[in-house]
Amino acid sequence: MSERKELDPCNQLDAEVVVSLLMASPVQQIWQILMSTAGAEIVLGPGAQFGEKGRSWASDNGRTGVIRTLHPWEVVRFTWRENEQSSASMVRIDLIPQEDQTKVVLSHSNLPDEVSQAEIKGHWQQVLDNLASADLDN
Numbered sequence: 001m002s003e004r005k006e007l008d009p010c011n012q013l014d015a016e017v018v019v020s021l022l023m024a025s026p027v028q029q030i031w032q033i034l035m036s037t038a039g040a041e042i043v044l045g046p047g048a049q050f051g052e053k054g055r056s057w058a059s060d061n062g063r064t065g066v067i068r069t070l071h072p073w074e075v076v077r078f079t080w081r082e083n084e085q086s087s088a089s090m091v092r093i094d095l096i097p098q099e100d101q102t103k104v105v106l107s108h109s110n111l112p113d114e115v116s117q118a119e120i121k122g123h124w125q126q127v128l129d130n131l132a133s134a135d136l137d138n
Contacts, residue, residue, distance in 0.1 A: 016109040017121045021128040023102045027095045030102040031073045033134050034093070042130045043093070050076065065091075080108070087112040104128055 023030055033039045040049045045059025051067055058064045062083045068090070069077035077092040089110040096103040106124050111117065 015111040015115075015117055016107060017111065017117055017124065018105065018107045019121060019124045019128060020103060020105040021125075021132060022098065023104055023132050025102060026100055027073050027097045027102045030095055030104065030131075033131060034076070034095075036134075038134055039131060042134060043127055044078075050078075082115070086114065089115075104131065 025033075034043065035050055037049065041047070041059075044050070044057055044065075045061045045063045047060035048057045048063070050070070051057065053067055053070050055067050056064065057067065057078070064081045064084075065079040065088070067076070067078045069075055069092075073095060075092065075094050077090065079088045080091045081088050087110075089108060089112060092107045092109075094105045094107075096105065106128060108120055108124060111120065
């Protein structure tokens with residue numbers, strides 16, 4: 001199921017940031033939030049929406065990408081470009097059921113040189129926190 005490759009610590013293009021959060025709802029509810037308009041905007045940016053595999057997405061803040069994998073209640077994987085000048089990287093969100101909760105694991109790989117790993121990790125941790133808050137609001 002995993003398409004991960006071995007990372008070379010000397011190669012910045014192999015850089016990967018991973019964040020996770022245990023959310024207090026079952027996987028089906030977390031998936032519904034993630035695929036909602038509000039959830040997609042939390043993850044992708046304002047104005048962006050998830051869609052079927054192969055669909056391009058674009059946010060109002062200039063981020064773009066393509067949905068590469070979409071398996072309901074399991075995983076969504078998409079390319080990520082911060083702007084037109086940046087290289088594409090890959091983001092993967094896995095939903096792992098844990099009784100009546102869900103562990104959400106977000107991996108961002110193939111980060112381009114111009115990206116600060118600390119900044120991107122902070123960004124994705126905030127995204128997961130915002131998704132958890134959206135969950136509590138339901």
